[in-house]
Amino acid sequence: MIDRKPLRIVHCFRAPVGGIFRHVRDLIELQVRAGHQVGIICDASTGGEFEEAMLANLRDKLALGLERIAMQRQIGPGDAVAAFRTYKIIKKLQPDVLHGHGAKGGTYARLFGSLLRVFGSRVARFYSPHGGSLHFDPATLQGRIIFRVERMMERMTDRIIFVSAFEQGIYARKVGEPRCEFALIYNGLAESDFEPVVPKGGAADFLFIGEMRALKGPDIFINALAKAGTASGRKLTGVMVGDGKDRATLIEQSAKVQEDSEISFLMPMKAREAFRLAKVVVIPSRAEALPYIVLEALAAGQPVIASRVGGIPEILGESSPALVQPEAGELAARMATAIRDVAAYKQTLPGIEALKQKFSSEAMAARLETEYFSALDG
Template sequence: MRAPVGGLFRHVADLTRELTARGHSVGLVVDSLANDAQTESRLSDLLPHAALGIHRFAMPRLLGRGDLTTPFAVRRLARALDIDVMHGHGAKGGFYARLARLAGSKAAALYTPHGGVLHFSTSSVSGRIFHRLERALMAQTGAIIFESAYAQTIYSALIGAPTCPTEVIHNGLAPEEFVPVTALPDAADFAFVGELRELKGIHVLIDALVGLSLPDTRPATLVMAGDGAARAELEARISKLNLSQRVTLLGAQPARPTFAKGRIAVVPSLAESLPYVVLEAAAARLPVIATRVGGIPEIFGPTANSLVPAGDVAALRAAMQAALDQPAQAEAEMETRLRHIEQNFSLSVMADGIEALYQTVLGRA
């Protein structure tokens, strides 16, 4: 993987710990170009679970010198450690795992896009190069794992139907993440957790809050955990709409403690793949209001009819008001969604699927 941030790293970290617990030897290959204190802290936490070590090579975000040298370094590492499986995560991780095999590694190469190459436009030069590379490396790919059926569909539309085996294996949560979170006495009505940028629908959310009130006519309140480039613009919008007494910006905070500060989770994203925050909020026993984007309908399962169109202020406001007006109905929907997630989005189910696919690919090699 290129960088230990976001949902991609969360997935890799969970998989590393679970495979190690099952008796496998795991190592990590990460970028040496974009290190900071947070990166090193996260990798240090994983080191006890990485018996094969953590290895750093140059992985430029777009195109760079590392693209010519790192595949050969990965090939040498795979040979020295007698690796059976190389699993590339994200666009660059996927390229290096398969290029290493093209360069002479005998290890099976699997690939999970995590969005990655799917986010590159066909109208950009880098997008066309990456999409062409994807097609060229298909013959070196033992299997592609998609974290959602949505990602599988988008991949086929952009790259073409894969000629290698593919499987949808959803991200999963650990058992402790299904422990209910109890709302604090002074909890706000709604909670948002995510990066403060336009793509997360933050301005749609703020606009939707206008006019929302509880049955006792008290104006609805919102806490927002996260930071990002759009924070100043968001603060200006909150002030302009006279919402400063109703919206609390917490800065970057972990998800579970934030869920205790709000009674209903809102995920108003304009685009997503398979967001962990939806899984985490639902597992914590919060009602969730979300948009119909990416793999979110797969998470909502039998409750997907309640999803709202992305970017639609009126629809989001109506869904939020309904949750305030009909708490028993919101609670019942949460219970239905929870059962679906418990059955299909656990860490053990995720690891079972990936481990079985490794064995299948090795059996074909």
Template structure:
């Protein structure tokens, strides 16, 4: 029997991802998604901010750049709203007109605005493109009825007219968006973040590892102050050590708080480093966040089989669902200290819970599954272009027939 060819499924797309700050979980998500899309033969490009990259960011961008047929474009993007946004939007539109993408996928508030307003601008010049938006937390933490919440609602309802689809990392994010922007508007799908095969490698603690480990941005929202208070309480009765990995706007304040609590000898701040290097530095990862969306650090700790203590916020309950992992209330020093004490008292039980979580993460959260779902969503809205539907043969990878391009614009 002759094989049946599904032309739509085999359509090769031109995809341009737009984000502002190339740091954190948003950056990890874009690199994973863009890399897998490129591996499958799609022509992919990334537009990102040129002013906020650190040494680790530059290394990661340099690694993915050769895979991007539509190139890596770095342009100035301001964190706060202002006149600079118009210049950034014009740059996005200029790049898009040159590269002729089928999809503009904006990530985060700024990336989402540039992608969707870019679609409107391009349409005014007769260029059709589908625009997708992934909020990635941040603005989803606004409270309905506040000035920021109302502004977000008005902007999303306006830009919803130019949005072909909104992608959420979790049910929590979808519900938060609905509270702010309402339930009507563009089509919405929950597509959880995924991990690559390299993430599912055990990262055992070193022989000199600290008892507890924090990895993340050093800011109030992440609850590092709660962790320090819990360590101070434990240290009164237990020999305990902790290491706090990361950088951020509140780093100096947290270091000062550690000194004030007399923790200089038992808490260290080594700065930011790749998570695979950081995980062996502690025996149990602590995620004391006051708020989250769908944190990669929890997924990565689970994939590595690292014992975990985390708060019941954002999408974390969706990650640990179906496992014996108990979550604690955010902001509670008592609850965190009790959970840490339990790990010290019975590390074997903590290891067993970690093994169960690893199996759950491996079954549900992978880059291939995430990419499948995102591409399927794209194809539901991408304008049909006969020139893009080039099929070489059945049973093997397709060959992109259009000329490849690579460039870095700064």
């Protein structure tokens, strides 16, 4: 890390769940270790007991505190109140760096960072999309409006930080080539993430872990597991770990295919604990930026099957046999192949050393710190 005066850094994001939350937690660990003062502003209505425990573990490390405000996913009447409260908190904290993650966090960080600059504060305004608004279709009216707003917001942005080349390319295609400074910084893993995880005795065949909503493809997993069972000539077992608005519907869906598969539903837990529950990890997402769960599973020595979407091919390699289209038929065929000989299938995946070289949390935090100081010096 750079030997300079410590920074006051505030991370702003909506939901303390999933990959964004993991990304922010990793950054905070390393930024605090480097001597910076860090704070969080996030949604108060999202997350369950697992997320509350993770936030509690962070609280003592946050010199600038943890502030939670009700933030809606979609734009609505409550945004005005949430925005006003967020601005008051940010103004009080007087950060050197405001780093917004996702669509809503990015909007707040850039708007309120710009407002602080009007009143004389020197604050760097950073934005990491993490997919977010980039998932929208530019052919729709909603998409066109969102991408026009993204374009306008560049005037209030000191740096856009992309986590994959795919994300950077999608931004250029849907919004346009950034007219502000930008950088590509891959998500990174700590050394402890590379300790192997061994599935326990009686482990299920396949694991889904993630938010229970359509974007993550849990419905695809359920249908594919049943089809793979039919192709394999035996009932396959699965574990689905997570929570979300579609959980009840997914449980109903799994009951309809129970003749061909057997699925257990568990609430959120640490990824490494979940890896012990099954032999193969499946990531059937319909859209992603650069998902941590793929990195975490590979680093822990777990075989994976993942959708050919977003930045996932940048992790596995463009020609990897682990990549499938996010639809049940192709996924089922790959699941049947993998479970037939898990050890042989695992040999086709990237090795640990290759992962370490490309996806390091130390390198991620160091590069981001360099961008912070560069923006403040500019």
